[in-house]
Every structure is written in structure tokens, then in C-alpha cells.
Amino acid sequence: MRPTRSYADARALTTVALLVAVGAVLGLVESSLIPSLPVPGVRLGLGNLAVVLAMSLVGRTAALRVSSLRVVIVALATGALGGPGFVMALAGALVSWMVMSLLSRLRSVSVIGWSVGGAAAHVMAQLAVASLMAGSAAPLLLSPITLALAVPCGLVIGYSSRLLLSRLPLVRSEFGTR
Amino acid sequence: MTRGDRIVVLLVVVLAVAAWPIAGLASGRASGAAIAVVSGLGGTYRIPLDADRRLAVRGLEGTVTVEVSGRSVRVLESPCRDHLCVQRGEIDAAGEVIVCAPNGVTVRIAGRADAPDAVIR
Numbered sequence: 001m002r003p004t005r006s007y008a009d010a011r012a013l014t015t016v017a018l019l020v021a022v023g024a025v026l027g028l029v030e031s032s033l034i035p036s037l038p039v040p041g042v043r044l045g046l047g048n049l050a051v052v053l054a055m056s057l058v059g060r061t062a063a064l065r066v067s068s069l070r071v072v073i074v075a076l077a078t079g080a081l082g083g084p085g086f087v088m089a090l091a092g093a094l095v096s097w098m099v100m101s102l103l104s105r106l107r108s109v110s111v112i113g114w115s116v117g118g119a120a121a122h123v124m125a126q127l128a129v130a131s132l133m134a135g136s137a138a139p140l141l142l143s144p145i146t147l148a149l150a151v152p153c154g155l156v157i158g159y160s161s162r163l164l165l166s167r168l169p170l171v172r173s174e175f176g177t178r
Numbered sequence: 179m180t181r182g183d184r185i186v187v188l189l190v191v192v193l194a195v196a197a198w199p200i201a202g203l204a205s206g207r208a209s210g211a212a213i214a215v216v217s218g219l220g221g222t223y224r225i226p227l228d229a230d231r232r233l234a235v236r237g238l239e240g241t242v243t244v245e246v247s248g249r250s251v252r253v254l255e256s257p258c259r260d261h262l263c264v265q266r267g268e269i270d271a272a273g274e275v276i277v278c279a280p281n282g283v284t285v286r287i288a289g290r291a292d293a294p295d296a297v298i299r
Contacts, residue, residue, distance in 0.1 A: 108182030120190040141201045147194035151187055
């Protein structure tokens with residue numbers, strides 16, 4: 001890894017590391033909770049909180065780092081590394097990041113919009129990968145339900161992100177870029 | 179929530195609503211392709227599940243009556259001792275099987291869109 005050049009660089013690196021840790025812990029907590037929703041695989045997406053925060057505080061590349069590292073760490077800890085669930089999670093994380101980084105370029109969309117868009121992209125990517133792996137379109141038949149559930153889940157994460165951003169002592173301007 | 183956020187939420191909701199009939203169509207087509215594969219001494223028969231009918235299959239101990247009704251299949255009558263095949267009841271999902279071991283008769287549902295075997299989290 002390249003040496004950190006400045007105070008701002010060091011702050012950014014520390015924030016990314018912190019957010020990876022927070023995201024991984026949230027993901028683990030969530031995976032150990034009893035699923036409360038009737039549709040298989042539907043989760044609130046607590047880990048996405050860290051990705052949204054990273055995108056807002058440090059930048060898009062940092063958000064991608066947080067997102068992918070988080071997925072790998074959670075998979076390591078739950079023993080799912082390399083399994084079908086891991087491939088689905090990775091695809092979800094990548095596509096969700098793409099959509100969120102596109103949305104973050106639009107000035108009129110706030111963290112709440114990123115979160116909802118990211119959640120929808122996440123579930124669709126997961127279902128698409130599941131369909132590919134299963135060799136049938138059956139998983140995609142769940143898409144209306146999962147898309148509908150992505151809205152409240154994304155809203156919860158989005159509003160939580162906004163709350164955290166307004167309360168946490170992490171100041172965005174210190175990093176120069178967004 | 180900004181205007182942009184509302185547009186994003188609206189877009190996702192519209193997608194969800196639009197995906198509804200598409201998913202319904204796809205699942206309807208998938209179940210339309212379901213076929214029961216019945217095999218006995220007389221050979222193997224492939225019966226579509228759309229039409230209700232009865233079929234007499236020759237087995238080792240006599241004739242086994244298989245009935246198709248309302249997209250599901252069951253063994254109606256069998257001369258075997260335990261009647262496990264009759265007690266199995268109706269099957270309708272791809273991959274489900276009824277076996278009448280004493281008669282050497284099996285009924286299996288084949289289909290293009292197989293339901294998932296397991297769901298992992």
C-alpha cells in the first residue's frame with residue numbers, strides 16, 4: 001500500500017478502516033439475527049450503512065473498498081467464503097455500489113436516495129446471480145416482492161445514515177473530495 | 179427526503195409493480211410445461227398435467243391407477259399391500275416422486291422451471 005501523504009490521507013485511511021470494521025460487525029450481527037421476514041434472504045442491509053457513510057464521507061472509491069472488504073470479512077467469519085451465498089453477496093455489493101455511485105453524482109439525490117437505489121440494485125443483482133447459478137429463472141420470480149421490500153429497508157438505512165452523518169464527529173470537508 | 183430521493187423511490191416502486199405481471203407470466207408458462215413421467219412394466223408415459231385424466235399402468239402385482247386432476251397427480255388405486263403410493267397423496271411440484279415399490283411403478287413430475295431444492299441464507 002502506498003504511504004499516506006498527508007494528514008487528510010491518514011484520516012481517510014482511518015475512516016475507511018473504521019467503516020469496514022463497523023460494516024463487518026453490522027453484517028455479522030444481522031446474519032445472526034433470526035430472519036423476521038417471510039421471504040427468504042430478505043434482510044435490512046445494516047452493513048450498507050457503512051458503505052453509504054463511506055461514500056458520503058470519503059468518496060466513491062473508498063465506498064467500493066468498504067463494500068468489498070466488508071463482504072469478504074463477513075464471509076470469512078461466517079464460513080461462507082467461496083460458496084454460492086458469497087458470490088451472491090459480492091455481486092450484490094458491486095452492483096449496489098455502481099448504482100449508488102451513479103446516484104451520488106446527481107446533486108438532487110441525497111443519501112436516502114442512494115440507499116434505496118442501492119438496496120434495489122443489491123437484491124436484483126443477487127437474484128440474477130442466483131438465477132444464473134441455479135440455471136433457471138425461478139429466483140427472479142421473487143423480484144416484485146424483494147424490490148418492494150427494498151424500499152422500506154433502503155429508507156431505514158438512508159434515514160439512519162443521514163442521522164449519523166449529522167451527529168458523528170466525522171467532518172466531510174477534511175478530505176477535500178467527496 | 180429531496181425530490182431526487184422521491185424519484186428514486188418511485189422508480190423502484192414502479193419497477194416492482196412492473197415486475198409483478200412479468201413474474202406471473204413466467205411462472206404460468208413454467209408450470210404449463212409440467213409433465214408427469216409415469217413408468218411401469220408397460221413402459222414410460224409422459225403425461226401433461228394440463229388435462230385431467232386417468233391412466234392404468236401395468237405393474238408387477240396388477241394394475242395401478244394414476245389420476246391427473248387440477249395440475250396434480252396421485253395414485254388412486256393399487257393392488258399392493260401397504261398402499262404407500264396411495265397414501266403419498268397428490269404431488270404437483272417438479273421433482274416430486276411417488277413410488278410403488280412392490281409394483282415397480284414410479285410417478286415423477288418433470289418440469290422446466292424446477293423449484294429450488296434448498297434456500298441458503
